[in-house]
Amino acid sequence: xxxxxxxxxxxxxxxxxxxxxxxxxxxxxxxxxxxxxxxxxxxxxxxxxxxxxxxxxxxxxxxxxxxxxxxxxxxxxxxxxxxxxxxxxxxxxxxxxxxxxxxxxxxxxxxxxxxxxxxxxxxxxxxxxxxxxxxxxxxxxxxxxxxxxxxxxxxxxxxxxxxxxxxxxxxxxxxxxxxxxxxxxxxxxxxxxxxxxxxxxxxxxxxxxxxxxxxxxxxxxxxxxxxxxxxxxxxxxxxxxxxxxxxxxxxxxxxxxxxxxxxxxxxxxxxxxxxxxxxxxxxxxxxxxxxxxxxxxxxxxxxxxxxxxxxxxxxxxxxxxxxxxxxxxxxxxxxxxxxxxxxxxxxxxxxxxxxxxxxxxxxxxxxxxxxxxxxxxxxxxxxxxxxxxxxxxxxxxxxxxxxxxxxxxxxxxxxxxxxxxxxxxxxxxxxxxxxxxxxxxxxxxxxxxxxxxxxxxxxxxxxxxxxxxxxxxxxxxxxxxxxxxxxxxxxxxxxxxxxxxxxxxxxxxxxxxxxxxxxx
Numbered sequence: 198x199x200x201x202x203x204x205x206x207x208x209x210x211x212x213x214x215x216x217x218x219x220x221x222x223x224x225x226x227x228x229x230x231x232x233x234x235x236x237x238x239x240x241x242x243x244x245x246x247x248x249x250x251x252x253x254x255x256x257x258x259x260x261x262x263x264x265x266x267x268x269x270x271x272x273x274x275x276x277x278x279x280x281x282x283x284x285x286x287x288x289x290x291x292x293x294x295x296x297x298x299x300x301x302x303x304x305x306x307x308x309x310x311x312x313x314x315x316x317x318x319x320x321x322x323x324x325x326x327x328x329x330x331x332x333x334x335x336x337x338x339x340x341x342x343x344x345x346x347x348x349x350x351x352x353x354x355x356x357x358x359x360x361x362x363x364x365x366x367x368x369x370x371x372x373x374x375x376x377x378x379x380x381x382x383x384x385x386x387x388x389x390x391x392x393x394x395x396x397x398x399x400x401x402x403x404x405x406x407x408x409x410x411x412x413x414x415x416x417x418x419x420x421x422x423x424x425x426x427x428x429x430x431x432x433x434x435x436x437x438x439x440x441x442x443x444x445x446x447x448x449x450x451x452x453x454x455x456x457x458x459x460x461x462x463x464x465x466x467x468x469x470x471x472x473x474x475x476x477x478x479x480x481x482x483x484x485x486x487x488x489x490x491x492x493x494x495x496x497x498x499x500x501x502x503x504x505x506x507x508x509x510x511x512x513x514x515x516x517x518x519x520x521x522x523x524x525x526x527x528x529x530x531x532x533x534x535x536x537x538x539x540x541x542x543x544x545x546x547x548x549x550x551x552x553x554x555x556x557x558x559x560x561x562x563x564x565x566x567x568x569x570x571x572x573x574x575x576x577x578x579x580x581x582x583x584x585x586x587x588x589x590x591x592x593x594x595x596x597x598x599x600x601x602x603x604x605x606x607x608x609x610x611x612x613x614x615x616x617x618x619x620x621x622x623x624x625x626x627x628x629x630x631x632x633x634x635x636x637x638x639x640x641x642x643x644x645x646x647x648x649x650x651x652x653x654x655x656x657x658x659x660x661x662x663x664x665x666x667x668x669x670x671x672x673x674x675x676x677x678x679x680x681x682x683x684x685x686x687x688x689x690x691x692x693x694x695x696x697x698x699x700x701x702x703x704x705x706x707x708x709x710x711x712x713x714x715x716x717x
Contacts, residue, residue, distance in 0.1 A: 289653075371678065403667075426523055536676055547680065564678055596614065
């Protein structure tokens, strides 16, 4: 009997071991099959089971990696990032084919780092916990379909209503410049880091549009919101976020900074929710003061309509405020920091810009958008700063909404598409000296400004940057005002460093600058 029991136990042990081994072989075989490139799919680097193409898993080398792969595999190629296939578009023609022809790439993919990582309920409010669950169904940047169309259309109309592209907003930007110029002048020509005050100035423009007021630069709430955005963007661009998006089941159980992201975003949304509640206390539907007031009006209208839900509710209002504040401040402030850095690197360009501004605008008045046509060299310099700064090198990803053909290849529904803007902004076939800072790229032989089809820092197609018009106005007015009032240089013995720091955007490394007031 004992022998029979022992034999039975040994058989069960061997049977269980065999079953486990069989399961492992089956899983490995399935992963190997998933790692095989589908038929008629674009070429690309070899994909390994589970990890995909690990060569691109470093955030610091991702942009360079994707660009180098295009030289080997062509304008349209594929790679496996973790368990999912991704197609990368390179060059102007490939991006135009993908982004501007039809609506097959209008949607955004879902990132687990946004929707899966839950905030710590001991440190965050129930509202923030709830709102993070709505990250993809409620907002402008990552929403899709009918919701995205309605929210984007409303945001564009409202921003235009409150002055984007009009003279009224010019006054707000030029008024904000007076605040930042005082801050700069207070340093009396001594070295200072322009990061914070540049963020303050640019953020106040979108705050005026969304919240109806600006903040003092020392305002505790204002500073907290910007620091949280900076911290969140650093995590978004880190290797932790990339690993989480590739292996959410595993990373959900491993410690790391990725678990803090939703807590950070939740705090920001709580601050925006406070603004919404304050608006509701003295809201007058017949006299909207800003984006929040207009959205509250739309909420009431949406409740009365029997049509399909367009998503106008207070949760979505907070999410839209989050999107507008983040997108409407960070990229423009980064571009302006690049502008100051490039002017210290090329003082001869700075002097030429100042001479043109002196001749056209003078010193007795502030610049205006009407001056733009008469400042071709200055306009060319701003465009070249945007090209070289390459703020959003890979744009934001898209996802195919149906089976399509790109570059002659068949791309199935649900595949993530990365528009590699870097491949266009630095294409040797599009630019005479792609790797050099050269304002002449935007000037004809007569010195007049010329548009270039390959200048697409705001991406292209229906998902083009919502704040493009606002950013163009801010960049021109702030930059010309800086050049009119100050001369910028690096501290004695310090050379400007133009190597970017990789994050959600490519930003300059921390630097100090000296600002000398020009004689009026």
